[in-house]
């Protein structure tokens with residue numbers, strides 16, 4: 532297992548555990564709400580499933596017969612198992628595997644459906660993972676793949692400027708690596724110093740901004756910021772890059788879908804930017820838009 536995957540796991544494990552305790556692990560709509568694929572009785576794989584096992588639970592909820600969950604090492608397994616059991620599933624309906632050995636423990640051409648949600652863009656060797664996924668999917672089987680999009684001023688601010696700052700500024704790194712509540716207090720404190728602690732009081736029409744702050748910047752927002760900034764690799768893809776990735780590993784693109792996430796924090800302002808990525812303002816802010824893709828393994 533390469534160092535980047537181990538480090539990614541460490542960062543994301545803390546995020547996933549806090550998402551569970553905050554009750555926001557399932558705040559994004561299920562990919563199964565958007566793609567047209569019947570997984571009744573299907574044998575499925577959740578590659579890079581994370582501690583929450585949320586997509587595995589969704590697949591079992593949709594009638595999958597069995598789900599194999601794969602992630603790095605075994606630190607995630609207790610939490611994932613508990614989540615699955617709390618959702619009502621028996622250990623005979625799922626199997627948890629370490630990413631170091633999962634290919635040996637699975638059979639080629641054996642799977643009907645694979646979800647790979649937010650994983651490939653974190654990998655040092657995405658092609659190796661895509662080949663392994665393709666080999667285990669039966670011809671005609673489907674893959675749901677989510678990749679981080681590319682470009683746009685807002686995305687570039689986070690994915691270029693803030694990620695660079697995390698590497699070059701030890702103070703910023705220390706802050707981002709702190710407990711989410713500490714990060715949140717610092718962000719709110721910084722914003723309050725602009726809005727409240729100032730030499731002239733804020734013009735009347737902007738005074739409503741102050742109470743909005745605490746809702747706008749919640750722990751869920753901080754967890755997203757940590758995800759974007761502190762993971763060692765975060766490749767960004769536009770649609771032609773994603774199609775090339777799929778086709779070079781024996782997949783054909785079937786559909787691109789546009790989940791409309793619901794946020795309680797300031798990201799709520801961006802819901803339509805995610806849902807309608809072809810609008811000029813969406814392209815300006817978020818470039819290619821995120822890539823939520825349904826693909827099929829070519830027969």
Ligand SMILES: C[S@@+](CC[C@H](N)C(=O)[O-])C[C@H]1O[C@@H](n2cnc3c(N)ncnc32)[C@H](O)[C@@H]1O
Nearest residue numbers: 536539540543579580581602603630648649650
């Ligand atoms: C952003 S999280 C997504 C988790 C889950 N798919 C979801 O949507 O909630 C990315 C996951 O990929 C996992 N990961 C990183 N490197 C991996 C590798 N080489 N093989 C399998 N999973 C990996 C991380 O540990 C992490 O849990």
